[in-house]
Amino acid sequence: MRLNPRPWFSPLYIADRGVRLALSLAVAVAIPVGVLFVFQYRALASLESTSAVVLRQLSTDTVDNAARTIESVLKEPHIKVLLALPQARVEPLDPGFVAPVLADGLQASPFVEAFYVWTRPAAGDPLSGRWLTYDAQSARLQTTVAADRFRDEPTTRRALLGKLQQLASLKRAIVAFSDTIDGRPHYVQAQLRWSSPARDELTSLVAFAVDAERLRSEFLPALLATRLQSLQQPSGFPPLRLALEDGDGRLVVSGHGPGDTFLDTRSFPLVFFDKELLEFAAPYEARRETWQLRTTYGANDILHVVSASTQPQKMLLGLVGVLMSIGVFLVIRAAAREVRLAELKSNFVASVSHDLKTPLALIQLFAETLELGRVRNPDRAHEYYRIINLEARKLTRLIENILDFSRMEAGLRPYTRQPEDIGAIVDRVVDMMAPQFTQGKFSVQVHRDDPLPAVMADVLAVERAVENLLTNALKYSGDAKQIDIAVVAADQQVQVRISDHGIGIPRQELRRIFRKFYRVQQELGGGPQGTGLGLAIVEHTMRGHGGSVTVDSTPGVGSQFTLHFPIDGTLTDEDVRNETDSGDRRRTADAAGPA
Numbered sequence: 001m002r003l004n005p006r007p008w009f010s011p012l013y014i015a016d017r018g019v020r021l022a023l024s025l026a027v028a029v030a031i032p033v034g035v036l037f038v039f040q041y042r043a044l045a046s047l048e049s050t051s052a053v054v055l056r057q058l059s060t061d062t063v064d065n066a067a068r069t070i071e072s073v074l075k076e077p078h079i080k081v082l083l084a085l086p087q088a089r090v091e092p093l094d095p096g097f098v099a100p101v102l103a104d105g106l107q108a109s110p111f112v113e114a115f116y117v118w119t120r121p122a123a124g125d126p127l128s129g130r131w132l133t134y135d136a137q138s139a140r141l142q143t144t145v146a147a148d149r150f151r152d153e154p155t156t157r158r159a160l161l162g163k164l165q166q167l168a169s170l171k172r173a174i175v176a177f178s179d180t181i182d183g184r185p186h187y188v189q190a191q192l193r194w195s196s197p198a199r200d201e202l203t204s205l206v207a208f209a210v211d212a213e214r215l216r217s218e219f220l221p222a223l224l225a226t227r228l229q230s231l232q233q234p235s236g237f238p239p240l241r242l243a244l245e246d247g248d249g250r251l252v253v254s255g256h257g258p259g260d261t262f263l264d265t266r267s268f269p270l271v272f273f274d275k276e277l278l279e280f281a282a283p284y285e286a287r288r289e290t291w292q293l294r295t296t297y298g299a300n301d302i303l304h305v306v307s308a309s310t311q312p313q314k315m316l317l318g319l320v321g322v323l324m325s326i327g328v329f330l331v332i333r334a335a336a337r338e339v340r341l342a343e344l345k346s347n348f349v350a351s352v353s354h355d356l357k358t359p360l361a362l363i364q365l366f367a368e369t370l371e372l373g374r375v376r377n378p379d380r381a382h383e384y385y386r387i388i389n390l391e392a393r394k395l396t397r398l399i400e401n402i403l404d405f406s407r408m409e410a411g412l413r414p415y416t417r418q419p420e421d422i423g424a425i426v427d428r429v430v431d432m433m434a435p436q437f438t439q440g441k442f443s444v445q446v447h448r449d450d451p452l453p454a455v456m457a458d459v460l461a462v463e464r465a466v467e468n469l470l471t472n473a474l475k476y477s478g479d480a481k482q483i484d485i486a487v488v489a490a491d492q493q494v495q496v497r498i499s500d501h502g503i504g505i506p507r508q509e510l511r512r513i514f515r516k517f518y519r520v521q522q523e524l525g526g527g528p529q530g531t532g533l534g535l536a537i538v539e540h541t542m543r544g545h546g547g548s549v550t551v552d553s554t555p556g557v558g559s560q561f562t563l564h565f566p567i568d569g570t571l572t573d574e575d576v577r578n579e580t581d582s583g584d585r586r587r588t589a590d591a592a593g594p595a
């Protein structure tokens with residue numbers, strides 16, 4: 001019989017049809033899955049780079065727009081009020097024209113606290129020579145007389161006028177500075193008018209004051225918040241925020257919080273006129289505040305923001321990859337197992353046919369010879385009868401093994417146990433097999449403790465187990481014709497140890513030999529015949545007795561199989577039922593060495 005049960009992972013096995021099938025299956029699954037993964041990964045990578053571009057663009061556009069908005073909002077009172085009041089309407093003051101312009105200015109630029117108008121004293125003009133104020137209070141007045149909306153500033157603020165008039169000596173059209181009014185810092189700006197192009201004499205001025213604190217704590221934060229609200233932000237990323245720093249580097253508006261990574265920065269001078277006019281303003285030399293507007297997505301830069309956004313997909317992809325690999329691995333293993341079992345079974349059929357044919361042929365041959373009366377010598381005739389008997393016994397053992405095994409597989413092999421002397425059972429088997437030992441020229445040594453405690457045993461089953469082990473010892477002994485049998489009481493057990501000095505079993509095979517149909521690969525496929533059922537039956541039997549079978553073996557030195565019968569091994573009915581269920585699923589085999 002050709003033996004072919006190689007481990008599914010062995011390189012030899014690769015050549016097998018079954019593994020080729022399993023591998024093609026794996027490749028058929030793994031290649032499309034792999035391609036899918038590569039595409040998915042590349043899609044994620046391109047999504048990341050696209051998102052990075054979008055986020056970058058959003059940041060740049062937003063900071064540009066916001067800086068432009070702030071600048072244009074701040075210069076509105078200059079353009080829409082100060083420049084919108086022609087000298088002719090101010091000198092002399094035309095309240096009917098000026099008051100509505102100032103009212104609109106206040107409304108359009110809520111950061112302006114008050115507008116001021118001054119015209120040089122002129123005879124007959126009651127409004128001239130006065131520091132006139134127009135503020136929210138003026139706008140609310142219920143008067144139809146425009147001139148009544150202006151009121152004189154209290155003396156404290158008149159100092160402002162003095163300062164403006166003083167700065168007029170610089171002969172610039174715009175005057176801008178910061179000052180403290182009523183104990184609060186203010187930005188003040190005025191448009192000056194002159195009597196002649198040479199700017200000899202100041203004739204009028206229109207000015208406004210901005211409360212610096214309110215500008216930074218109320219107006220600018222609200223302005224930026226509105227801008228951000230109107231922004232279309234891509235979902236799945238931290239929102240873009242704006243941070244604003246004043247000229248001293250103090251945060252006026254904070255982005256996400258401390259630890260922000262800033263992306264784009266725009267600087268702008270905090271002035272209330274077109275910055276191109278800076279050189280026409282006085283005092284030109286004075287330090288101007290340069291403010292900074294910055295964008296941030298939080299603590300991370302764009303690359304990290306983007307890769308964090310695809311992190312869940314990547315993790316999912318990894319998880320699916322791991323699961324699919326496990327799946328593929330399990331499929332390969334299951335397929336390889338099935339194929340291996342199928343091969344073992346087909347080897348089994350071949351082996352059984354062979355094992356049936358050989359003894360039958362011998363029996364037939366010797367029976368015919370005897371029948372024909374050709375054998376005159378009684379000793380030779382006796383030898384022929386002995387051979388016929390021996391071969392018939394082999395056949396019986398083979399058939400009983402198969403029947404026993406199929407009953408065990410089907411869970412139909414109950415063990416009928418009663419107190420027995422295991423030593424006596426072993427003796428009986430040895431006697432029964434004496435002709436085989438003699439024929440094989442074996443020397444068999446039996447040692448048994450006397451007396452031995454009785455154990456609960458099914459005689460027939462134990463006889464078959466011992467016979468299987470002894471048959472193996474015979475088969476796998478090679479030229480070492482020595483078999484030692486010991487039946488001893490040890491560790492609350494009765495142990496039957498059967499030792500040979502034969503070919504031994506490789507360490508990695510020790511656990512597999514108990515599997516049904518399993519046979520160790522013999523070199524060149526030769527070696528003794530067998531079905532691979534003997535040890536499976538032994539193991540099943542021992543489990544049915546609440547015991548176990550162990551093996552200790554060294555290749556080229558020999559093997560020792562030990563049956564362990566518990567002395568007080570009283571199995572419950574339930575145990576017996578469980579143990580007689582399909583034998584291959586659970587394996588006591590505490591055989592030495594790894595699987």
Ligand code: ADP
Binds near residue numbers: 530534
């Ligand atoms: P079979 O002997 O019919 O092949 P078994 O189940 O009895 O089946 O044994 C399984 C395998 O274990 C055998 O094929 C053989 O390779 C190995 N084996 C069993 N007993 C021995 C032994 N005493 N010495 C060496 N190898 C053994």
